[in-house]
Amino acid sequence: MDSLKNRSPANGDSPNLSGNQVVLGCESPLVLDCGTELSEFTVAYQTYGTLNALRNNAVLVCHALTGDQFVAEAHPITGRPGWWGNIVGSGKAIDTERYFVICTNILGGCMGTTGPQDINPRTAKPWALSFPVITIRDMVRAQAMLLDHLEIERLFAVIGGSLGGMQALEWASSYPERVFAAVPIATAAHHSAQNIAFHELGRQAIMADPDWHGGNYQLEGLTPKRGLAVARMAGHITYHSETALTRKFGRRLQDRDNLTYGFDADFQVESYLRHQGSTFVERFDANAYLYITRAMDYFDLAARHGGVLAEAFRDTPVRFCVISFSSDWLYSTVESRTVVRALNAAAANVSFVEITSDQGHDSFLLDEPEFFRVLSGFLNGAAERLAMASGAMR
Amino acid sequence: MNVVSGQPGLANNRTDIRVDLKLVADIIKPSSRVLDIGCGDGALLAHLNQTKQVDGRGIELGMDGVNACVAAGLSVIQGDADTDLADYPDNAFDYVILSQTLQATRAPREVLGNLVRIGRHAIISIPNFGHWRVRWDIALHGRMPINGSLPYQWYETPNIHFCSLLDFIALCDDMSIEVERSFALDRHGRAMRVHSSVRSANLFGVEGVFLLRRPAD
Numbered sequence: 001m002d003s004l005k006n007r008s009p010a011n012g013d014s015p016n017l018s019g020n021q022v023v024l025g026c027e028s029p030l031v032l033d034c035g036t037e038l039s040e041f042t043v044a045y046q047t048y049g050t051l052n053a054l055r056n057n058a059v060l061v062c063h064a065l066t067g068d069q070f071v072a073e074a075h076p077i078t079g080r081p082g083w084w085g086n087i088v089g090s091g092k093a094i095d096t097e098r099y100f101v102i103c104t105n106i107l108g109g110c111m112g113t114t115g116p117q118d119i120n121p122r123t124a125k126p127w128a129l130s131f132p133v134i135t136i137r138d139m140v141r142a143q144a145m146l147l148d149h150l151e152i153e154r155l156f157a158v159i160g161g162s163l164g165g166m167q168a169l170e171w172a173s174s175y176p177e178r179v180f181a182a183v184p185i186a187t188a189a190h191h192s193a194q195n196i197a198f199h200e201l202g203r204q205a206i207m208a209d210p211d212w213h214g215g216n217y218q219l220e221g222l223t224p225k226r227g228l229a230v231a232r233m234a235g236h237i238t239y240h241s242e243t244a245l246t247r248k249f250g251r252r253l254q255d256r257d258n259l260t261y262g263f264d265a266d267f268q269v270e271s272y273l274r275h276q277g278s279t280f281v282e283r284f285d286a287n288a289y290l291y292i293t294r295a296m297d298y299f300d301l302a303a304r305h306g307g308v309l310a311e312a313f314r315d316t317p318v319r320f321c322v323i324s325f326s327s328d329w330l331y332s333t334v335e336s337r338t339v340v341r342a343l344n345a346a347a348a349n350v351s352f353v354e355i356t357s358d359q360g361h362d363s364f365l366l367d368e369p370e371f372f373r374v375l376s377g378f379l380n381g382a383a384e385r386l387a388m389a390s391g392a393m394r
Numbered sequence: 395m396n397v398v399s400g401q402p403g404l405a406n407n408r409t410d411i412r413v414d415l416k417l418v419a420d421i422i423k424p425s426s427r428v429l430d431i432g433c434g435d436g437a438l439l440a441h442l443n444q445t446k447q448v449d450g451r452g453i454e455l456g457m458d459g460v461n462a463c464v465a466a467g468l469s470v471i472q473g474d475a476d477t478d479l480a481d482y483p484d485n486a487f488d489y490v491i492l493s494q495t496l497q498a499t500r501a502p503r504e505v506l507g508n509l510v511r512i513g514r515h516a517i518i519s520i521p522n523f524g525h526w527r528v529r530w531d532i533a534l535h536g537r538m539p540i541n542g543s544l545p546y547q548w549y550e551t552p553n554i555h556f557c558s559l560l561d562f563i564a565l566c567d568d569m570s571i572e573v574e575r576s577f578a579l580d581r582h583g584r585a586m587r588v589h590s591s592v593r594s595a596n597l598f599g600v601e602g603v604f605l606l607r608r609p610a611d
Binding site: 319321322340341344345347350351352353354355356370373374377380381382384 | 461
């Protein structure tokens with residue numbers, strides 16, 4: 001497990017990161033949904049806590065679209081605290097004194113796991129758009145191969161929000177015997193037309209940037225920063241509720257007393273979005289953004305099961321805890337309820353909670369004590385059940 | 395849901411759960427699959443988990459109750475007896491429990507049909523509108539009854555489909571649902587078997603607890 005090479009995603013290269021990485025697929029390749037086989041691909045991951053003797057306390061945390069494996073530690077590029085540092089840690093809801101937490105950078109990502117910015121060994125050039133289009137199921141397959149490598153037969157829990165929640169659902173559906181409990185948060189079992197539309201907006205912004213060069217910007221020594229920043233800005237609008245945007249910014253002006261009758265960032269909300277866009281491009285690869293959003297758009301768990309979502313969970317032994325947030329309009333409570341109804345139809349063991357919050361989709365990343373309490377309680381209850389079924393978790 | 399909140403007639407019990415819930419719990423066999431509809435804060439589910447090692451699930455309308463249940467490690471979803479029972483497959487549970495809630499549903503007959511469909515057995519408790527004090531209030535005073543088990547004014551009550559124990563038994567007959575066991579609780583929380591004297595139970599029972607089974611196909 002070497003540390004990663006001295007590169008940065010902003011230059012279209014893998015960043016210089018501390019942490020674990022492993023090359024998988026050497027013996028048998030990863031067969032992707034699109035039919036392509038990936039052999040010798042890299043998975044970068046972080047772990048927290050200790051795997052117990054029974055090897056039954058592993059928790060896989062799945063990150064969202066622009067997240068990465070640095071869940072509970074300072075980000076190696078931005079220096080900002082881990083994206084779920086308020087949930088993963090000693091004494092936290094996902095207690096690292098008790099659980100062995102694993103988080104992988106997803107397949108197609110840009111923080112060490114193989115993605116479009118990496119060198120295609122056959123051509124010795126960056127994959128760019130020759131990288132195969134991947135799916136959520138492919139991401140989960142890669143994670144399962146990592147678990148094989150780590151000799152972890154079954155996860156105690158798989159937990160994630162947004163895209164991470166889709167992975168949690170996919171895990172429970174594809175590998176029910178390898179998951180004791182699944183916690184899909186602020187997510188959906190398929191991408192809606194509205195979800196796809198926002199992603200298409202982001203992709204078009206990237207591809208409209210002349211610096212994108214048909215995806216081959218690395219060879220040109222360029223990065224489509226303007227396009228990627230616009231994609232990020234559009235994303236950020238969808239992560240907020242209107243209430244949260246109004247409370248944070250209202251119509252307040254940015255560092256000025258009057259309108260300028262121009263197109264500077266007069267309003268605080270404009271300044272905020274521009275800032276989010278410009279900082280994002282320092283840590284994220286534009287092609288990775290295309291591939292990951294595509295994977296989300298393709299996600300439709302019911303479609304593989306004759307359009308009946310319950311069939312994706314038939315006879316499932318997995319304990320589910322579905323969590324939504326009241327002001328999340330990107331993956332609304334209605335979507336979570338659809339999952340719950342399907343799980344009920346499969347007579348699955350399911351808990352479902354809608355957390356009241358006005359912070360929109362972003363709620364799952366923010367300080368929401370009720371959310372923490374529910375998550376922690378669910379995991380405690382599940383751990384008790386596991387202990388009853390298979391011996392103590394120690 | 396548990397829409398009949400106050401239970402002064404039953405308040406003198408010293409156990410950790412309500413007398414009617416205790417009665418329900420006693421019916422349930424160990425290690426069975428149980429769905430408690432309107433599980434409130436999860437008192438019955440927690441009791442059944444501890445004493446009967448059941449595979450227990452709950453549905454609760456109020457989000458506060460749901461959150462408390464899930465935070466306590468119980469498998470509970472936010473949902474509604476009127477709309478969410480249709481999702482479950484036949485025979486998904488050994489017992490489906492509906493405690494003090496049927497009278498607050500929009501379509502009690504459909505709910506009852508779903509209960510005996512998704513459970514091999516259904517356990518239902520209802521407040522008895524045929525109790526003598528109810529009759530007294532209406533007959534003598536000409537007013538809607540307000541008492542311990544029916545604590546609401548007519549304009550604010552969530553209880554929209556009252557029945558007497560006799561009415562309920564008649565509905566079961568009409569739907570060919572078998573009443574396997576039935577109890578009435580008097581206002582001191584004492585249980586009596588309904589079938590020993592149905593008319594007496596209908597007069598003196600403040601609530602009824604029924605163990606039901608769907609008609610044989």
